[in-house]
Amino acid sequence: MGGLAVIEVVALDGDDTLWHSEQMFVDTQARFRDLLAPHVDLDHAALDARLLEVERRNLSTLGYGVKAFTLSLIETAIEVTEGRVLGRDVQAIVDLGKALLDHPVQLLDGVPEAVDALTGRYRVMIITKGDLLHQESKVARSGLAEDLWAVEIVSEKDAPTYERVLRRHRIDPASFVMVGNSVRSDVLPVLALGGRAVHVPYHVTWELEQPDHDPADGDFPVLAGLTHLPACLEAMGAEAA
Amino acid sequence: MGGLAVIEVVALDGDDTLWHSEQMFVDTQARFRDLLAPHVDLDHAALDARLLEVERRNLSTLGYGVKAFTLSLIETAIEVTEGRVLGRDVQAIVDLGKALLDHPVQLLDGVPEAVDALTGRYRVMIITKGDLLHQESKVARSGLAEDLWAVEIVSEKDAPTYERVLRRHRIDPASFVMVGNSVRSDVLPVLALGGRAVHVPYHVTWELEQPDHDPADGDFPVLAGLTHLPACLEAMGAEAA
Numbered sequence: 001m002g003g004l005a006v007i008e009v010v011a012l013d014g015d016d017t018l019w020h021s022e023q024m025f026v027d028t029q030a031r032f033r034d035l036l037a038p039h040v041d042l043d044h045a046a047l048d049a050r051l052l053e054v055e056r057r058n059l060s061t062l063g064y065g066v067k068a069f070t071l072s073l074i075e076t077a078i079e080v081t082e083g084r085v086l087g088r089d090v091q092a093i094v095d096l097g098k099a100l101l102d103h104p105v106q107l108l109d110g111v112p113e114a115v116d117a118l119t120g121r122y123r124v125m126i127i128t129k130g131d132l133l134h135q136e137s138k139v140a141r142s143g144l145a146e147d148l149w150a151v152e153i154v155s156e157k158d159a160p161t162y163e164r165v166l167r168r169h170r171i172d173p174a175s176f177v178m179v180g181n182s183v184r185s186d187v188l189p190v191l192a193l194g195g196r197a198v199h200v201p202y203h204v205t206w207e208l209e210q211p212d213h214d215p216a217d218g219d220f221p222v223l224a225g226l227t228h229l230p231a232c233l234e235a236m237g238a239e240a241a
Numbered sequence: 242m243g244g245l246a247v248i249e250v251v252a253l254d255g256d257d258t259l260w261h262s263e264q265m266f267v268d269t270q271a272r273f274r275d276l277l278a279p280h281v282d283l284d285h286a287a288l289d290a291r292l293l294e295v296e297r298r299n300l301s302t303l304g305y306g307v308k309a310f311t312l313s314l315i316e317t318a319i320e321v322t323e324g325r326v327l328g329r330d331v332q333a334i335v336d337l338g339k340a341l342l343d344h345p346v347q348l349l350d351g352v353p354e355a356v357d358a359l360t361g362r363y364r365v366m367i368i369t370k371g372d373l374l375h376q377e378s379k380v381a382r383s384g385l386a387e388d389l390w391a392v393e394i395v396s397e398k399d400a401p402t403y404e405r406v407l408r409r410h411r412i413d414p415a416s417f418v419m420v421g422n423s424v425r426s427d428v429l430p431v432l433a434l435g436g437r438a439v440h441v442p443y444h445v446t447w448e449l450e451q452p453d454h455d456p457a458d459g460d461f462p463v464l465a466g467l468t469h470l471p472a473c474l475e476a477m478g479a480e481a482a
Contacts, residue, residue: 058339061339061342061343062308062339062342062374063372063373063374063375064374067303067308067309067312067372068308070312071308071311071312071335071338074315074331074335075332075335077328078328078329078331078332081328082328083327083328083329083332084328085328085331086324087318087319087322087323087324087325087326087331088319088324090315090319090326090328090331091316091319091324094312094315094316097312098299098302098303101302101303102302131304131308131372131373132304132372132373132394132395132396133303133304133305133396133397134304136396153373154373155373155374155377156374
């Protein structure tokens, strides 16, 4: 790893960094619990734990995104009801998934202004993971696409993936900053490549995005919102110079 | 559209061009019919038609790929049984979907030799559509990835998508040839951009890939297999020179 250079490329995560996502999954899970309440005698935490177990088991085969989530909801419903779940309840679960896919994109506070400030100064890209079609559709509906230098939709956010994206766009890691709500997906793998990262936590984090974070992994700024990002990058750039 | 130039970039479709895919969906559909046979009094053709109707309705929301297919199978099962489908049958459908995702990649006859011959002469890329994670995994498991210049996984194969891919890789359409089994997805949109295309039919074509093909759309070679591709491209290049 060489020294840090001037910041040239700023990459933004999509879900829960630019637009709301996890809260919609949380709301959907609440409706899922209501749907199953007549059939099973499990409290909220126990049902959520069963779902998480199914999601974890399915991750390597189904990957991330709403379609994988919907299939995991269906499997969980069958398992916890020991097969007694009704056809109409399964259809209701499929419809919950479709509602998530069709949900309007709701930008987080201050996002258009922050992106506008950044695009005047850096090459700005989105690096997001999940269903290809759904992520493309969210980028398009966000109204942000026009000013972006690039959009990359990936199936996993680990160091090899970031390395591939950086190589493809001929980006020097030392001039690259990744910004997102997940320490596990947006921060640690980029630090490992010699890039910089900014953590902007969302008010709720999916269990499978919880990092095994060791302070020895490196330092990174933590911001309360994207509004503070332009000034933060300014300061990081000054530090590197 | 300018004149045709020397062929520089050859793009290959994945499913049913490099590796078997549609036949596995056909086999899965047969198992799906067997599963529902005790519950519904519909003949094969009628059940297939109901599934196709659901797939068509879901296409804009769910997109292509195995996860979308699995959700459409589940919806169809609920609809045709009027909700009487059992939890264990829904689980069996989910398992059919997972088996499709985990299925080993089976290359078509002569593919490694043809790709080997092409990579010595052109920049060779794959342009394929479907589930991001599944397509990446198939490319990796195909054993072909190492010699490829690029891999693009897209959510739809229409002219704007090809235009974006060509621009991203700075490819002149006049020097580009797309090769695939679908006239609708691999041939017509590329001809529309001023590129060339080669059709290599698979022995079965999904109904939603059937083209509305008008002979006025242009001419393209049709090959019996990828084995014939190097000689075909040679001839096309000579014609352009």
